[in-house]
Amino acid sequence: MQVAFYGSTPNYSFIFDQIDRPGTTERLRTLQRQGDLAGMARLIDDELLSNFTVEGSWSGIADAIATRYGGVATRVVNYFGAFAWADDPASLRRWRDLTRALRS
Numbered sequence: 001m002q003v004a005f006y007g008s009t010p011n012y013s014f015i016f017d018q019i020d021r022p023g024t025t026e027r028l029r030t031l032q033r034q035g036d037l038a039g040m041a042r043l044i045d046d047e048l049l050s051n052f053t054v055e056g057s058w059s060g061i062a063d064a065i066a067t068r069y070g071g072v073a074t075r076v077v078n079y080f081g082a083f084a085w086a087d088d089p090a091s092l093r094r095w096r097d098l099t100r101a102l103r104s
Contacts, residue, residue, distance in 0.1 A: 004040035008032050019051050058094050062101035
């Protein structure tokens, strides 16, 4: 849903063009005007989503992030880490370990 929300912004439409999904922003905007949030989310399929995310196990995600963004980004942001910590305070240790692995 987050990709759908941001993707509905006309200024970001070029991103969908670059990943061979032209017209995605306009389709998202149409669904948004109709109040069809579920439809917006459905428009962002797994293949499209993979352009914006990195997946992996706890033991391999730091390497996956470094491989994907090394030499391109100086920082990465986990938008949903705070929700994970609130749901499971013990997970903070995993996030700490991930941050340390990325720093090295």
